[in-house]
Each structure stands twice: as C-alpha cells, then as structure tokens.
Amino acid sequence: KALRSTKTYRAWRHIEQRIGLHVGPVVGGVIGRTVMSYDLWGDAVNVASRMCSTGVSGSIQMSADFYSCVRSSFPQAQPREVVVKGKGQNFQTYTLTPSFPLEGASSRQQRESDGYDDLYMMEDNR
Numbered sequence: 001k002a003l004r005s006t007k008t009y010r011a012w013r014h015i016e017q018r019i020g021l022h023v024g025p026v027v028g029g030v031i032g033r034t035v036m037s038y039d040l041w042g043d044a045v046n047v048a049s050r051m052c053s054t055g056v057s058g059s060i061q062m063s064a065d066f067y068s069c070v071r072s073s074f075p076q077a078q079p080r081e082v083v084v085k086g087k088g089q090n091f092q093t094y095t096l097t098p099s100f101p102l103e104g105a106s107s108r109q110q111r112e113s114d115g116y117d118d119l120y121m122m123e124d125n126r
Helices: 007-012 043-053 064-070 107-114 117-124
Strands: 018-021 027-031 037-041 059-063 078-084 088-096
Touching: 018 043, 043 059, 043 078, 059 064, 064 088
Parallel strands: 018 059
Antiparallel strands: 027 037, 059 088, 078 088
C-alpha cells in the first residue's frame, strides 16, 4: 500500500506494455568474466522479440506455435497476420487484448475492473 500511494507509482501505472510469446528450443549460458550474467539464445527468443515489437500496445501477441499450446485457455484471441523480420510476410499471430476498459473509463469502471479499490480510495481522498 505504501508503494501504491507514491507519486512514482501513480505515474508508472498508466504505462502500456506489449508482450510477445513464442515457444521453442533455446540455448542458455553465462557470459562475462568479471560481471557475469545469464542469457538465452535461439530462434524462439528472436521470434518472441519480434512478437513483442510488432504487437499492439496494451496487448499480448502470440505466435501460431505458442497459441496452439494454449488455444483452449484463450479461445477469444484474435488472429492477425504481420510481417516479421527474418520470417517473411503473412506470419500468423494471435492477439489478446484486455477485456476491461483502459483509457477513458470512469473512476467507477476502473474500480470494478482492476481490483485496486484501496488504491483508488486513497487517491480520491487527497
């Protein structure tokens, strides 16, 4: 609750994100000698990155391969064809968008849709 009441939180909570998902084999490894970090490489990582970069802000874009794994859980996903660098044109994707209003919603609609009642009450009382 303390974090939610800060000005920084209020400013950042309106940032829209794009998420890209793909499934496939990857190779992982540690890079660096003094400052080490773990990284993943492979076509699956590249395609997931492309799903993100060609996606619509505020939505989740999945490759057809990923969607075939989760189809029964997300039948409402909308099919979409995009141009993906390195994969050519007409690359089949599926997009999930939120079922609740994000922009232009009244205070009451936002409260009913996102479960942050205590946050909005704190803001309304300022």
